[in-house]
Amino acid sequence: MPSFILVCLFVICGNFTIYAQNTSNFIEIKGIVTDEKSNDRLVFSDLIIKNTNISTVTNIDGEFALKIPMQHKNGFIVITHLGYEKKEISIPSTNEKLKIKLTPAVTSLETVQLVAKTGDAKSLVLETLQKKGTLYNNSNTLMTAFYRETIKKRRKNASLSEAVVKIHKQPYSTYRKDNIELVKARKNTNYDRLDTLALKLQGGPFSNLYTDLVKYPEFIFTQEDIDNYEFSFGKSTNINSKLVYVVNFKQTPLVKTPLYYGKLYIDAETLALINAIYSLNVENKELSSQMFVRKKPRRVDVHPTKATYRVNYRIQNGKWHYAYSNILLSFKVNWKGKLFNSIYTLNSEMAVTDWEIHNTKIATLKNQMLRPSTILTDQASGFSDPEFWGEYNIIEPEKSIENAIEKIKRQLKKT
Structure with a gap:
């Protein structure tokens, strides 16, 4: 390499x-992605705004921050992680920290x-x-x-x-x-x-x-x-x-x-x-x-x-x-x-x-x-x-x- x-x-x-502020052009949501059963934090999970190319990944603590343009505020977020079932959630309207749990795939x-x-x-x-x-x-x-x-x-x-x-x-x-x-x-x-x-x-x-x-x-x-x-x-x-x-x-x-x-x-x-x-x-x-x-x-x-x-x-x-x-x-x-x-x-x-x-x-x-x-x-x-x-x-x-x-x-x- x-x-x-x-x-x-x-x-x-x-x-x-890093710090980011909400403005009139976008909203920002934050949260954590974990294993549904063990509650382990899931590192490098993908989060994508559905039907767009806007995305981010979770950090080493399983946490994420995602800035969403206002035109997508009523949309959905798709969360994926290798070895787990895909999950889709609606974009929240509040600033409450999200706790997303993924189900292990078999x-x-x-x-x-x-x-x-x-x-x-x-x-x-x-x-x-x-x-x-x-x-x-x-x-x-x-x-x-x-x-x-x-x-x-x-x-x-x-x-x-x-x-x-x-x-x-x-x-x-x-x-x-x-x-x-x-x-x-x-x-x-x-x-x-x-x-x-x-x-x-x-x-x-x-x-x-x-x-x-x-x-x-x-x-x-x-x-x-x-x-x-x-x-x-x-x-x-x-x-x-x-x-x-x-x-x-x-x-x-x-x-x-x-x-x-x-x-x-x-x-x-x-x-x-x-x-x-x-x-x-x-x-x-x-x-x-x-x-x-x-x-x-x-x-x-x-x-x-x-x-x-x-x-x-x-x-x-x-x-x-x-x-x-x-x-x-x-x-x-x-x-x-x-x-x-x-x-x-x-x-x-x-x-x-x-x-x-x-x-x-x-x-x-x-x-x-x-x-x-x-x-x-x-x-x-x-x-x-x-x-x-x-x-x-x-x-x-x-x-x-x-x-x-x-x-x-x-x-x-x-x-």
């Missing part, structure tokens, strides 16, 4: 959060039946990857997305960045790469503690966009590497009352180069990839470090301890499209001659909150376009403004981020 880390002689220290297809129906797991994956030209959006699409990036030193927030971007999504049937246009952004960084390192995420929103395995399979399943993986069937699941095959994959024991392992969720009817959760094998510290670290002092040893990825797709009008992705990277930093090491965690996520088909070519505003090597610039703009995002849908911040933003606002008031 093209998610690199620049290690420099700086320190990053900071935090962030599937009875055994592995023996699955193999008889689909053949071996590797063949199923290859067939799935070949269907991108027919099952996925094949038009020029302009997507509005929210991007968040956090860097933590151990458990403390070290840097917080957020942005609203426009993704100029190219047809899945072409090899043209997508473009990203920056609409607005804010970032807070603190350089007070110069006894540590600064880790900067190179790639920004592009790193999350490249987790789109259907559009960019070459980042994991290249023609050269596909034979270096073992594929097997897991227990099937369900989404929207439709059967979903689960395929496990991992590198073969003889391969020493760091490759990936994880699960692919494939729609049984169309064989579309609808979800993927995977990780990089970081057992080989030297080789895995070479995949991420682009610059560091000589006296420092840096290696990844975790690299996990997630990508979700949604279907609209019979076509699937990229909807959400999440990247979590952890690094251990050792200074030669120092007794203690430092642990840094980088997390980035991007959610498509609206989109529209463009009949003409897009990505013409070159001065506003980001580059794949982008590192979001330092700026604290927006953290003190409760209406900074206006009508844009964003991912509801988790509790630690909310606390961090409050701290930023207090710091800004002092200065």
